[in-house]
Amino acid sequence: MDEIFGIPTPLLFGQLLLGLINGAFYAMLSLGLAVIFGLLNIINFTHGAQFMMGAFVAWMLLNYLGIGYWWALILSPLLVGLTGVILERTMICQLYKMDHLYGMLLTFGLSLIIEGVFRNQYGSSGMPYRIPPELSGAWDLGFMFMPVYRGWVVVFALFACISTWLVIEKTRLGAYLRAATENAPLVQAFGVNVPRMITLTYGAGVALAALAGVLAAPIYSVNPQMGTNLIIVVFAVVVIGGMGSILGSVLTGFGLGIIEGLTKVFYPEASATVIFIIMVMVLLARPAGLFGRA
Amino acid sequence: MAGQSMTSSAAPAGPQESILGFTKAQFIALLVMFAALVVAPFFLYPVFLMKLLCFALFACAFNLLIGYVGLTSFGHAAYFGMGGYIAAHSAKVWGLTPELSIIIGALLAGVQGGIFGWVAIRRQGIYFAMITLALAQMIYFFCLQAPFTGGEDGIQAVPRGHLFGFISLAPDMTMYWFVAAVFVLCFLLIHRIVHSPFGQVLKAIRENEPRTTSLGYRTDDYKLVAFILSATIAGVAGGTKSLVFGIATLTDVHWSMSGEVLLMTLVGGLGTVFGPMIGAAVIVAMQNYLAEMGAWVTVIQGVIFIACVLAFRRGIVGEIGNLLRVRL
Numbered sequence: 301m302d303e304i305f306g307i308p309t310p311l312l313f314g315q316l317l318l319g320l321i322n323g324a325f326y327a328m329l330s331l332g333l334a335v336i337f338g339l340l341n342i343i344n345f346t347h348g349a350q351f352m353m354g355a356f357v358a359w360m361l362l363n364y365l366g367i368g369y370w371w372a373l374i375l376s377p378l379l380v381g382l383t384g385v386i387l388e389r390t391m392i393c394q395l396y397k398m399d400h401l402y403g404m405l406l407t408f409g410l411s412l413i414i415e416g417v418f419r420n421q422y423g424s425s426g427m428p429y430r431i432p433p434e435l436s437g438a439w440d441l442g443f444m445f446m447p448v449y450r451g452w453v454v455v456f457a458l459f460a461c462i463s464t465w466l467v468i469e470k471t472r473l474g475a476y477l478r479a480a481t482e483n484a485p486l487v488q489a490f491g492v493n494v495p496r497m498i499t500l501t502y503g504a505g506v507a508l509a510a511l512a513g514v515l516a517a518p519i520y521s522v523n524p525q526m527g528t529n530l531i532i533v534v535f536a537v538v539v540i541g542g543m544g545s546i547l548g549s550v551l552t553g554f555g556l557g558i559i560e561g562l563t564k565v566f567y568p569e570a571s572a573t574v575i576f577i578i579m580v581m582v583l584l585a586r587p588a589g590l591f592g593r594a
Numbered sequence: 595m596a597g598q599s600m601t602s603s604a605a606p607a608g609p610q611e612s613i614l615g616f617t618k619a620q621f622i623a624l625l626v627m628f629a630a631l632v633v634a635p636f637f638l639y640p641v642f643l644m645k646l647l648c649f650a651l652f653a654c655a656f657n658l659l660i661g662y663v664g665l666t667s668f669g670h671a672a673y674f675g676m677g678g679y680i681a682a683h684s685a686k687v688w689g690l691t692p693e694l695s696i697i698i699g700a701l702l703a704g705v706q707g708g709i710f711g712w713v714a715i716r717r718q719g720i721y722f723a724m725i726t727l728a729l730a731q732m733i734y735f736f737c738l739q740a741p742f743t744g745g746e747d748g749i750q751a752v753p754r755g756h757l758f759g760f761i762s763l764a765p766d767m768t769m770y771w772f773v774a775a776v777f778v779l780c781f782l783l784i785h786r787i788v789h790s791p792f793g794q795v796l797k798a799i800r801e802n803e804p805r806t807t808s809l810g811y812r813t814d815d816y817k818l819v820a821f822i823l824s825a826t827i828a829g830v831a832g833g834t835k836s837l838v839f840g841i842a843t844l845t846d847v848h849w850s851m852s853g854e855v856l857l858m859t860l861v862g863g864l865g866t867v868f869g870p871m872i873g874a875a876v877i878v879a880m881q882n883y884l885a886e887m888g889a890w891v892t893v894i895q896g897v898i899f900i901a902c903v904l905a906f907r908r909g910i911v912g913e914i915g916n917l918l919r920v921r922l
Binding site: 410 | 666668713714716717719720721723724725727728729731732735736738739849853856860888889890891892893895896897898899900902903904907
């Protein structure tokens with residue numbers, strides 16, 4: 301069993317794993333976008349830049365303060381989430397009464413600023429972030445070598461997605477959140493501080509993006525553009541899945557990552573475009589998205 | 595879609611006389627524009643002016659969609675860039691005359707706009723923006739890989755050729771008059787479209803799509819035609835630009851170009867006749883004079899974006915029009 305469909309198994313499983321990892325990032329980012337969109341009604345274009353900031357803060361913590369990966373996993377989402385809270389309070393909150401598209405334009409402008417500043421400071425070339433010693437090495441699974449860190453990313457991303465789902469679906473806080481998504485003024489009339497909830501939701505969505513950034517730092521090189529190309533793909537993922545369902549975004553994210561990985565094996569030329577092609581097909585068949593409500 | 599519409603231009607004060615479909619104020623602005631087009635090349639570097647006109651035309655085409663139909667395309671670079679590639683290929687490899695090259699580029703951009711528009715108008719608002727962006731990214735990857743585009747190098751050394759086969763466009767001044775003519779023709783065409791009965795329906799869709807549907811208009815058809823027109827004119831702008839500079843590259847299909855044209859239109863004033871042109875002039879001049887600042891240009895663009903969204907939603911021309919109580 302060295303080959304499946306004429307493809308060497310290590311290559312096939314290697315790409316599948318890579319696809320699963322990309323899928324983990326798609327899932328975490330589209331989850332954050334969906335949560336933010338649900339309550340704030342804006343598409344957070346800054347999401348990619350905030351993903352990049354997550355990776356950069358982890359890198360800075362290590363290189364300037366000597367704080368390692370495990371603390372970065374907690375500190376970086378907190379710090380980046382805090383910047384998100386500040387952005388929401390100072391700028392984004394002024395746009396709720398206006399057309400949704402202004403929110404997109406504002407966050408697009410913010411992402412230009414953030415990326416420009418990081419590019420001025422650190423240049424365009426990537427900087428390495430080494431895998432923490434506890435997670436280095438690889439397991440021999442018999443049919444392939446599985447780097448421990450990659451397995452960790454997939455498991456941890458799944459854990460983060462499921463925890464988010466549990467918080468939103470099973471807790472009182474999540475119930476408030478879902479209620480406010482349906483009808484914010486009514487929830488406010490019941491005495492819930494909706495503006496604060498909106499701020500914290502934005503902060504949490506941003507923190508999720510930053511968490512994905514920390515996870516990505518040892519896999520991709522840490523560079524200012526790492527978020528931009530990713531976020532456009534994530535937009536396509538969000539269009540395919542529809543933003544109505546949390547589990548839907550997670551499933552779509554992982555599924556599309558795997559499809560992309562398989563495309564790299566069987567028809568590499570299309571690997572960069574396959575998600576966009578799937579988006580077109582889904583739009584033709586089910587305009588509301590796979591899990592969306594019309 | 596509650597809340598304020600994207601383009602809340604000031605209502606004109608009372609009935610206004612119109613000259614050739616322009617209001618009096620617009621007609622005066624038009625004369626100023628013509629005068630500027632004639633005088634400018636004697637004071638400013640013609641290549642810079644041609645670049646400016648190409649972007650102004652691109653922004654006008656974009657404004658046709660965002661300003662008059664209320665559709666925010668976040669992927670107009672795809673049509674601009676594709677128009678550029680096809681025109682460059684026609685002129686260089688097939689040896690066609692410049693006007694034919696631009697027309698072929700524009701037609702292909704229009705066909706592409708037809709296909710993409712057909713897909714994208716299935717969703718509204720924010721989804722429309724995300725879909726157009728994703729489709730444009732697909733075109734970017736296509737151009738990166740397709741053999742005829744030359745990948746990272748682009749199509750270089752594109753000849754300007756001879757207009758109609760006998761007027762050489764190699765001198766910058768001749769090329770400038772050609773570009774100015776293309777710009778004026780397309781500008782008047784857009785104005786004609788916007789003020790036709792068809793244009794009135796487009797504006798009705800912008801203001802209230804369900805109500806327009808209930809009046810018996812197939813709004814999707816109108817949106818699609820507007821999308822195709824906008825993409826075609828964006829293709830004209832891209833094709834003209836590639837002939838001016840003799841090069842078509844990936845920069846023109848990159849998503850940042852889609853962001854730039856949006857910024858130009860926003861700065862100038864969404865849904866105004868002259869706004870996109872002024873916005874293009876501001877942004878192109880800024881890029882030109884701040885070029886040595888590198889990545890800070892991106893930062894400044896971001897700041898302008900935010901300032902426009904938070905404080906300055908009417909744009910330059912919109913604010914002036916509001917101040918003078920006229921529609922420009």
